[in-house]
Amino acid sequence: MVGLGLLGLLEAAPRYFHFIQSRPGRLLDDPLLSLLPVHDESTLTFALIYGSIGATLAFLLPRPQLLLRAFWAYFILQLLRMLTLWLLPLDPPVALVALHDPVVDHLFAATTQPVVRDLFFSGHTATMALLALAVRGRRWRWPLVVLTGAVGMLVLVQRVHYSYDVLAAPLFAWLAYWLAERVAWQRPPYKYFS
Template sequence: MNDKKVNILNASLSGRWALAWSESLFKQKLLLAIAMMLCLTPVFPVFYQYIEARQGYVYNDWLLNIIPATDVSIPIFTITWGMAIFSIIRVVQSPSLLLNLMYGIIVLNISRFITISLVPLNPPQGLIDIWDPITDLFYGATYVTKDLFYSGHTATQFLFFLILQKKSDKRLALITTTLMGVLVLLQHAHYSIDVIFAPAFTYLCYLLAKKFAN
């Protein structure tokens, strides 16, 4: 390990960021990630309103057929934004981890644009709208129910699992990933295939994002 890496590991939080910011490549990648996120933001409502207006098909999901729809919006909201805040607090302590998370979010959302476009689905029967005033800001004029394959709620939790470093943090993220998968099924907000395939797609997105970030 070279002296610069040792210095970064041993530095204070402000010191780590000062060292990272002194690297032109890090600076370029951070600014590029911020620019990409800003460019994606106005795309969200346009895309989601488009897919909400189109017709898809209803998947005959035997698992959902035996699960009574239950409103678990509050736990979904709590896990979604609680883990988001927790993960951000963790990754800002390491400039490289923050880059991984930022590029992970970018690649994950672009990936979902593609899969949702290719797999047009109508919402499951018995769907209960998820109460989430923060996420709704990205949807546009009307509530969106057709952003289905694959589950963004589950994928985001699994992305946290992949990026967080401490064993206890990873354990927590794995638990919230499992809980989120169960909760969105109880809400009938997703089909079982949306949840089952989310970790696999997320892992591929994570690998690609890591190449951009490193």
């Protein structure tokens, strides 16, 4: 079920983000951003994200119930993000440096017009926070918490988000993970999950 939902999102996302990108939004005043340097940190940002995803999958694959909950949480997180993007149209911060995913840009035909109005809340930071919630034990969780903070700081330095977007992201990740528990455990268990 969650797999079909994620495939549906993958199908709908390009049109949705085209709509988000075409709308004008508000420019926010963010005093924190003025304190930070501006620099392209795309490579480091995605190295941290992809490395964290790999480590989290290594932890979750032998734990199918936690893996299922993580997939549900990611699906719910994307729905929450689409809702907040629709409700809060924003213009990107001044001095934005476009974020380039070195993997996706090379695997798929990258558009010449990057999406820069997908602001509230930070999907990169929320995904990292979700990874930290999905694992168990301090040995796994604390490094992911630190890396979540690092990714949040890097997207601020790159000016692809306001500080409000980054600060709200872990709260939405927690909400998605909490809701995923209610959804995932309501599904009939499959034999290979026991």
